[in-house]
Each structure stands twice: as C-alpha cells, then as structure tokens.
C-alpha cells in the first residue's frame with residue numbers, strides 16, 4: 048500500500064528532500080505521524096466572500112476534515128479560483144476553463160492522493176470536476192447545497208422570479224421599493240440558488256454520475272445533514288484512495304448517459320449540456336450534442352421545480368430528493384454502475400420513494416411530457432442549438448416569424464424599449480455576438496427581456512434566439528448556444544431584420560427561410576470582426592475556446608495528463 052500513495056514521493060522521502068517536504072509543513076503545527084503513510088486528502092475549496100453561494104464552504108471543509116481524520120487520512124485544504132455568478136464580469140463562464148487549469152495543476156503538483164471538491168455556484172462544479180478529471184485520482188464532490196426558499200408576503204420567492212419581477216418593474220406593475228423588499232427576502236440563508244438552476248443541476252449531475260454521496264443534490268445548505276454528508280464524504284475519500292478507485296473508473300460513457308436522462312427528468316439547466324460535454328472531453332469519453340437529444344427523448348419531466356414548474360429545491364428535498372426521482376426513472380438508468388460510496392446506483396436507490404407526487408411525479412403520471420432539452424439543427428445553427436421545451440410556451444414551439452435582429456448586447460439595450468421599435472408578438476428576437484469568442488465568454492443574456500411595448504400589451508413570451516446562454520433559472524421560448532456563433536461568420540452572423548425564421552421544436556429544426564445562394568453572398572460580404580482582446584488569459588481563451596456544441600473547453604485542455612509529475616527539482 049505504501050508504494051501506491053503518490054504522497055510518499057514527497058513525505059516518505061529520507062534525507063534533505065524529505066526534510067524540505069515535511070519541515071515547512073510543520074510550521075502549521077502538524078505532528079510527525081501525520082506524514083507517516085497516511086493518504087493525503089486534498090480539499091479543493093471554492094470558498095470566497097465574492098462567491099456568496101459558496102461562502103459557507105469553510106464550515107463544510109471542517110466537516111470533511113473530521114471525516115478524513117476519522118478514517119485515518121491526512122486532510123490538507125487548498126483554494127481554487129472561485130467563480131461567483133452574481134458578481135463576475137463580463138461572465139463567470141469566461142473563467143471556467145481557467146479555474147479548471149488551476150485545479151488540475153494544483154492537484155498534480157502537490158502530494159495529494161485523493162481529493163474532495165467543494166463547490167456550489169454554477170461554474171465552480173464543472174471547473175473543479177474538469178480539472179480533477181485531467182489528473183484522474185480518486186475524488187468526491189461535496190456541493191454546498193441550495194438556499195432555503197425565500198419568503199415574501201407568505202409566498203415562496205427564488206431566482207426564477209427575478210425575471211418576472213424585472214418585466215413587472217418595466218411595465219410599472221411593481222415599484223422599486225417592492226423590488227428592494229423582495230431582494231432582502233430572497234436570499235435568506237447560505238447556499239446556492241433555490242431553484243433547479245445550473246447550480247442545482249450540477250449538484251444533481253455529480254450525484255447521478257456517481258461522484259457524490261446520495262443526498263448531495265438536495266440537502267439544503269442550512270440543514271445540519273449537509274455537514275453530515277461532508278463528514279461522511281471525508282471518511283469515504285480515504286476508502287476510495289485505498290481502493291484506488293479513480294474518476295475514470297466511475298465516469299464511463301454509461302454514467303454520462305445516466306446524467307443526461309436524469310437532467311431531462313429534473314428539468315435541468317441548458318448549461319448542463321456545455322459542462323457535461325467538457326467533462327466527458329477531459330476523459331476522452333465519446334459524447335456528442337445529439338446524444339443529449341437521443342437520450343432525453345422519451346424521458347418525461349418528473350420534478351415540478353422552478354423554472355419549469357412550481358416548487359423549490361427545499362421542497363424537492365422534503366419530497367425525497369434526487370434519489371426518489373431516480374427511483375422513478377430506474378427502468379431507463381444503468382443501475383449497475385459504481386458510485387463513490389462503494390455501492391452501485393441501483394443499490395443506493397434502495398427504498399427511496401417520492402413522498403409528495405406534486406413535487407416528484409411518478410413515471411406513470413409525469414408532471415409534463417415536454418422534455419428538459421431539445422437539440423435543434425438547421426441552416427441557422429449548422430452545428431446545433433439548444434432549447435428547453437419544459438420552460439417554453441407550448442404555443443411557440445412551432446413558430447414562424449420575422450426576425451428582429453440586435454447586432455450585440457449594446458444594440459439590444461439601446462433599442463429594445465424604443466416606442467418606435469417595429470415589433471409585434473410574432474416577431475423573433477435575435478441577439479448576435481454574445482458567444483464564446485465574440486463577447487467573449489458567452490454570457491447568460493439569451494432570455495433577453497421583452498420589449499416594453501410588448502409587456503404593456505400583456506405579451507409574456509416571444510421566440511428569442513442567440514449565440515449566448517441563459518441562466519438555469521431562466522425560462523421562455525429561448526433558443527440558445529447557436530453554433531457556430533456570429534463571430535465565426537456562419538449563417539447566424541448574416542441573418543437580418545425582416546428575414547423569416549422558422550422554429551420547429553418537435554421537428555428539431557431552426558431555419559432562416561433564405562436560399563443558400565443568398566446566405567453565401569451575404570457571408571462573402573462580411574467584414575472580419577475586430578479582436579476582442581490583445582493580451583492575457585482572455586486572448587488565449589478567444590484563440591483556443593471551442594464552440595458550445597463541443598463543450599466550450601480550450602482545445603489544448605481536452606484529455607488529461609494523469610497524476611505523474613515528469614520532473615523532480617529537489
């Protein structure tokens with residue numbers, strides 16, 4: 048066993064090298080026996096006061112440490128770049144790959160035998176998992192958990208309400224004062240967004256993949272059982288190191304298939320597509336955009352959670368949580384797959400059961416037959432686009448209308464509320480240059496607010512299309528992730544106001560009704576876009592980022608380099 052621990056290459060050495068590796072560590076008050084053949088467990092923490100969703104992770108880290116010590120391991124906590132969705136500009140997505148690089152290199156460069164990934168807010172989960180996959184040592188994810196449901200005037204309030212409130216404010220249905228009162232009522236506890244947004248989708252994703260203990264997806268951040276889960280995860284990672292159970296042993300193609308099916312049944316985020324593709328890419332597991340459509344087809348929506356439904360993550364937990372939902376879905380899942388607690392997916396489901404069918408519906412009487420994701424193809428998105436039918440308006444899922452094009456976000460902001468804007472409820476709003484290279488970073492602006500004059504008319508939804516993303520908490524008939532993005536000069540970049548666009552979600556198509564010759568001519572006249580950055584990480588990102596249908600990773604980060612350190616300077 049001694050030779051198997053990579054940390055022995057540091058702490059097990061004699062002479063000058065061992066002295067250096069251990070002596071400086073001892074300035075933290077660490078006794079000698081901690082260095083003697085104990086599995087070293089890294090706790091990769093995305094705690095930050097600038098990432099409010101993860102601001103409680105120091106506490107959870109202490110619980111993980113307790114568990115590691117109990118199981119005979121030696122815990123060492125280290126920071127990762129923390130990506131806070133609410134504050135980071137221009138968008139946290141710009142830095143997902145940067146954070147993943149930091150995680151990968153930190154794990155590999157240090158005496159770490161196994162790692163616990165502490166994350167919560169949207170991008171913190173995929174960045175940590177991506178980085179750890181490229182090293183491929185034993186790992187467990189511990190998510191921070193969702194906030195308690197916000198309360199305002201006796202009713203629940205969560206992030207999805209923000210989009211409605213914004214429309215209400217725009218049309219004068221509520222005052223700034225009321226908005227302020229709701230602002231204080233919404234985020235009333237630690238944790239991430241309280242709906243099935245991207246953070247909750249990511250927490251469900253890691254549990255379904257087998258990378259987290261049962262309960263990780265849904266125990267609220269403020270519930271004491273979240274600390275128990277963290278402590279037990281700490282114990283378990285030591286076991287995984289002894290068993291030499293690496294991430295690649297768990298993350299097989301079938302595990303990714305389970306995650307896709309579960310995401311369909313929970314009404315998960317559209318961002319899930321990009322992140323799962325990127326994670327699969329780090330392990331060279333074959334996964335394509337069409338897999339999401341093929342595997343989601345026939346999976347009904349079982350979770351009645353905002354933004355596709357009515358309830359909050361807290362209700363999901365009380366109703367039985369993800370395990371109860373997976374139990375309903377078991378006929379579709381690969382139940383024999385291993386998970387980090389040493390049991391299979393099927394064994395973990397055990398007696399799990401929905402105790403509130405209003406929140407977690409049965410497979411025989413689903414909440415909605417519309418799936419959470421559909422992948423579109425057509426001449427307007429040659430490499431694909433994504434829509435969330437469960438959060439869209441049924442009457443707009445097949446729609447033909449005239450395009451109203453905004454060339455960039457500034458153009459949109461300037462004109463959207465202009466009283467003279469030539470728009471009606473059949474118009475298709477198109478927003479360009481909010482993609483990975485063009486913005487850069489692909490911000491969550493795809494569910495752009497409707498024109499004020501439409502809101503005043505009582506219109507609540509219109510077809511919207513962009514090369515950007517949408518918050519997992521958002522909703523509407525919103526086509527996202529158009530690939531190739533406008534900055535690459537494909538058909539999407541030459542669509543103009545007045546062109547006719549046809550969306551057919553059941554037929555999985557998105558087209559602009561123009562002859563190929565016309566599109567070709569327009570593309571020939573296109574001018575090369577100006578570079579958006581001339582130095583630093585952003586320059587590297589723009590040069591190397593792949594399109595969303597491939598996972599938006601940097602091309603040179605795909606795959607992994609394993610846990611070996613090739614050179615030894617001491």
Ligand code: FES
Pocket residue numbers: 100131132133167168169206239240244246
């Ligand atoms: Fe962090 Fe929503 S802002 S999870």
